[in-house]
Amino acid sequence: MIIIMAFLDMIGVASILPFMAVVTNPSIIETNLILNTMYQYSSLFGVENNQQFIFALGVLVFILLVFSLGFKTLTTYLQVRFVSMSEYTIGKRLMKGYLCQPYSWFLSRHSADLGKIILSEVGQVIGNGIRPIIELIAKGLTTIALIALLVLVDPRLTLIIGLSMSLVYLFIFYFVRNFLKRTGEERLNNNQLRFKAISEAFGAAKEVKIGGLEKTFIENFSNSAQVVAKSVASSQIIGQLPRFILEAIAFGGILLIILYSISETGSFSSAIPVISLFVFAGYRLLPSIQHIYASFTQLVFIGSSIDRLYNDLKNLKTFNKKQEQGILPFNKTISLKNVCYNYPNSSRTTLKxxxxxxxAKSIIGLVGATGCGKTTTIDIILGLLTPQMGTLEVDGKVITEQNTRSWQRLIGYVPQHIYLSDDTVAANIAFGMEPENIDQDMIEKVxxxxxxxxxxxxxxxxxxNTEIGERGVRLSGGQRQRIGIARALYHSPKVLVLDEATSALDNQTEKAVMDAVNNLGKDITIILIAHRLNTVKNCDIIYKLDNGQIIDQGTFNDPTDSNNNFS
Structure with a gap:
């Protein structure tokens, strides 16, 4: 369609030449073979004299131009739609790619940075990368077609004008390209800082208000946002710079074309068709050439973002389509065997x-000092982390990348800090479920x-159906924690993991919740991480960790060593 559009543009411009020739010299109808043939056939449509023929020719030229512009509008719509859908497709691909990464990958990435890439950088790359490439192709073909037409009419004049314009654009681009590249890198880095400042300021609103830190966070945002704004402004000004220069010399160029045409033809009336053609072609060419230049500047400016986006897409782990379906059988034992783990970019071995x-159907407690490896152990049991050595086994079957999801379908998990969305109580308990699929009876049961x-x-x-606000701000800490426990129980798990899940509850509420949880122990397996004695006193087995190793195990009433860290 772009090629057809370029061809129609050329035809539309070329039609000006015969029309102006007939207007300035009607006798040419008799001497020009093509015009004379058209005149003969026009009699079939009721044209009887030269005046009517000139009018009909003008209407035909107008129709050609309107059709050309209409086709151009359709082509532009398809280009814009393609660009918009590309933004959607790449954004969705990144969202899917990020969420399919292993949990360990998220430990080294800032959530604000991921959001910035999907919501901001994709739009920047599409708007200032993909769109300019499409415009470069479209305008480039149009420019080539129009220049070819002008070369056929007057090669020498076309060469003079073409060289003059090219030198202006090349001269400016040569001196601004490094500045554009540097400015683009500054925009990318400061855009990341801008999103980070917003995320941290609103995520810690309570601490910001109490500490009187509003000015600090406003300045953090302002500094980076100002650099982004100035960078974008600079790139846009540079993209428009040649247009201002060319507009300044356009009047002189028109005079030059007139004088040159008169000297070549010997009279002004004979020069009018050529002058009209070049002026009208220039009217169509200048925006196209300006678009080509602006596209090059935008591609240089956005180069850093294109590299970043390309690297993310290239390095993202492919979603494993061979995941086993269904639920993994679990009736006997969960085992960790000779498990070793250390976090990426850390020299310290967390589990040894x-x-x-x-x-199965037991209640297990994990206790120990902060940093002893309890949470890492739980993350491995949850299938979030893969041990570098050793295995996680369920009923003797090793948990691998292929069956992790089947294992996780058995698990209900309650973290210490519950994430709550800005939605209803029911929607937060049935987290991730479509509203029409929520089981209200199960909601009330859990x-x-x-x-x-x-x-x-x-x-x-x-x-x-009460809305609880972002992160449950309208609820107390204990109420948020109880929603988290209800959420973990909603899908009737066979394994319930509570990572200090009752730490925000008062003693009376904790006792009521733990009594209910302990009663579940007859039907499900419960794994507790806790610091309070009351939380683990009913456990069938308590494992005590220190320095990534189990140093003791037994029941609450066993005579464990005197240096017990959870008492």
């Missing part, structure tokens, strides 16, 4: 030759187990 066994139901029914204005 760890061995533990968790019988809420009763988590000691949440009475609060929802008696204190919330719209019961389970």
């Amino acid at each position: 030759d760890l061995n533990l066994s968790i019988p 809420s009763k187990i988590a000691n949440l139901h009475e609060f929802v029914i008696n204190d919330l204005p719209q019961k389970y």
